[in-house]
Amino acid sequence: RGFKRGPTYASEAEINLRVARFLRDFLTAEGVTVTLTRDSYKEISLTDRAKLASCHDFFLSIHHNWSPNLNSTATSTWYHLSPDHQPAAIDLARYIEKSVLQSLDLSELPRAGGLMSDGLMYENGFGVLRQLPSDVPGCLCEMTYYSQLAMERNLRDIEFNRREAYGLFLGILEYVYHGIPRAAL
Numbered sequence: 001r002g003f004k005r006g007p008t009y010a011s012e013a014e015i016n017l018r019v020a021r022f023l024r025d026f027l028t029a030e031g032v033t034v035t036l037t038r039d040s041y042k043e044i045s046l047t048d049r050a051k052l053a054s055c056h057d058f059f060l061s062i063h064h065n066w067s068p069n070l071n072s073t074a075t076s077t078w079y080h081l082s083p084d085h086q087p088a089a090i091d092l093a094r095y096i097e098k099s100v101l102q103s104l105d106l107s108e109l110p111r112a113g114g115l116m117s118d119g120l121m122y123e124n125g126f127g128v129l130r131q132l133p134s135d136v137p138g139c140l141c142e143m144t145y146y147s148q149l150a151m152e153r154n155l156r157d158i159e160f161n162r163r164e165a166y167g168l169f170l171g172i173l174e175y176v177y178h179g180i181p182r183a184a185l
Contacts, residue, residue, distance in 0.1 A: 012063070012064050012066075012146060013041055014041070015064055015146070015155050015161065016062050016063055016064060017038070017039075017040075017041070018158070018161045019062050019143065019161050019164045019165045019168070020036055020062050020165075021036070021039075021165075022161060022162050022164075022165030022166075023060075023062070023165040023168050023169055024036060025165075026165060026166065026169040027169065027172070030173075035052055035056060037049040037052050037053075046127040046128040046131060047127075047131055049061075049128050050128055050131035050132050050133070051131075053132055053133065053136045053138065054133045054136065056136060057136070058088075058092055058136060058137045058138060058172075058175070059128075059132055059136055059137070059138030059139075060092075060096070060138065060139060060140075060141065060168065060172070061126075061128055061129075061138070061139070061140040061141070062141055062143065062168070063140060063141065063142045063143065064142065064143050064144055064145070064146050064155065065142040065143075065144070065145045065146070065147075066145060066146060066147040067145055067147050067148075068147070069147075070147055070148055070149065071148060072145040072147065072148055073144065073145060073148055073151060074113025074114070074142075074145070075097065075100050075101055075104070075113050075114075075141070075142065075143055075144060076097075076113035076114060076116050076141075076142040077093045077094075077096050077097035077100070077113075077114075077115055077116070077139055077140070077141045077142075078093065078116050078117070078118045078121075078126065078129070078139060078140045078141075078142070079092075079093040079115070079116075079117060079118070079129070079139050080117075080118055080119075080125045080126070080129040080130060080132070080138070081117060081118065081119045081125050082117060082119065086134070086137055088137035089129075089137035089138055089139055090115070091137075091175060091178070092137050092138070092139050092171075092172075092175045093115055093139035093141075094115055095171040095172070095174040095175040095178075096139060096141055096167075096168055096171035096172065096175070097114065097115050097141070097171070098171065098174075099167045099168070099169075099170040099171035099174060100141065100143060100164065100167035100168060100171060101167075102167065102170075103163050103164070103166050103167025103170065104143075104144070104160075104163060104164060104167055113142070118130075118140070126140055128140065141168065143164050144164070
């Protein structure tokens with residue numbers, strides 16, 4: 001899919017990759033080891049993406065959404081199935097959702113997104129989250145809607161993409177700062 005309007009054509013994949021590269025740069029500047037599941041426009045299967053996560057502390061899948069409702073503006077951050085499935089994943093998703101909304105100043109817009117279970121979309125959840133190793137918390141963030149005209153214009157702006165990545169970065173920092181949740185009876 002690509003943006004149909006406007007003088008500049010950019011695909012969703014190009015925007016996702018641009019945001020991922022900015023995020024990688026923010027994290028590596030802080031000494032974090034980052035592996036991008038892809039660093040080009042070459043397709044990598046969901047299974048292979050999940051396998052790459054096996055030796056990492058967490059997994060984040062970055063996307064931008066589309067809707068036939070051209071006024072959609074919500075950011076949605078998805079965790080796998082239920083909060084009880086993997087508490088660390090819902091914490092990661094919660095911190096990312098909050099930080100992205102603050103970074104992009106979207107908190108005042110009418111929205112239907114938020115923190116959501118991928119089980120609402122598919123009975124078994126999203127393929128990439130379903131296939132993650134059980135000890136690797138992961139979430140999928142639908143940053144914004146490129147089907148909304150004003151947002152589409154923003155997404156062509158490199159500084160806006162950097163703000164998206166910075167929101168992800170701050171969410172990850174907050175998640176790491178608070179540590180992996182522990183539960184005891």
